[in-house]
Amino acid sequence: MSTTLHFCKYQGTGNDFVMVDDRANQFDAADHQLVRHLCDRRRGIGADGLILLRQHPDYDFEMVYFNADGHLGSMCGNGGRCTVAFAQQLGVIETDTRFLAIDGPHEARVAVDGTVHLRMQDVRGQQEIDDYGVFLDTGSPHLVCFQPAGSLSGLDVVTEGRILRDGELFREKGTNVNFVEVPATPDQPWPVRTYERGVEDETLSCGTGVTAVALAASRHGAASPVRLRTPGGELQVAFEAHPDGSFTNVYLSGPATFVFEGEV
Secondary structure, three states: OOOOOEEEEEEEOOEEEEEEEOOOOOOOOOOHHHHHHHHOOOOOOOOOEEEEEEOOOOOOOEEEEEEOOOOEOOOOHHHHHHHHHHHHHHOOOOOEEEEEEOOEEEEEEEOOOOEEEEEOOOEOOOEEEOOOEEEEEOOOEEEEEEEOOOOOOOOOHHHHHHHHHOOHHHOOOOOEEEEEEOOOOOOOOEEEEEEEOOOOEEEOOOHHHHHHHHHHHHHHOOOOOEEEEEOOEEEEEEEEEOOOOOEEEEEEEEEOEEEEEEEO
16 A cells, blocks of 8 residues: 655755654654655755655644654755745744754744745854864754865866865764855855765755854854855854854855645
């Protein structure tokens, strides 16, 4: 007996997701092969990840995020913004929300123009890693590597990212890797390209990645809010920086766009 799954496709600056309304709690989260198949760009729907929207007794909803490899992932910033837009489409929320993700509760607001402002978790600090860059955890682990001016467009992000992803400093779980150029002036958009673990490829955008870059960029003169330019579009990160190296009131802002819906 076959079953039919209704889904929606959303993207946030090119970071795309299969969205499933699972308020009835019927999707088998342990079926990694199914998730992997649905995210496959040749044999399935195609996406960087799959997200379940589920009910929760203490929040407007719960976001359950899977990487394209079929396994549960850490926090996904663009996925969080897309889930908020999806919840609004379903009528679960109006404009403001409080929801639960794998890294804890989040607040968000959908503006009139469709921009989703997502509050990220506070970040305790940054770790300088010799010859590599700066390491931060913004809900997902991220290495930020500053590149010489003019080098980013020709960089082999997949090859370099894979080398750094499984470095012994990051243990068995690995890390996401972001490559960034310092612009001529810090108020200009910071160009970013990201290698994402779980997708095991370069993605057009990464929300937790640009958040990490914005916070690391504060060491290079960037002041909140920081504009960041990914291959998929522009995002903005606002924050409050503190003398002890921590960051609070961190907000990731950008578009979250409905692409299509269907059944599989």
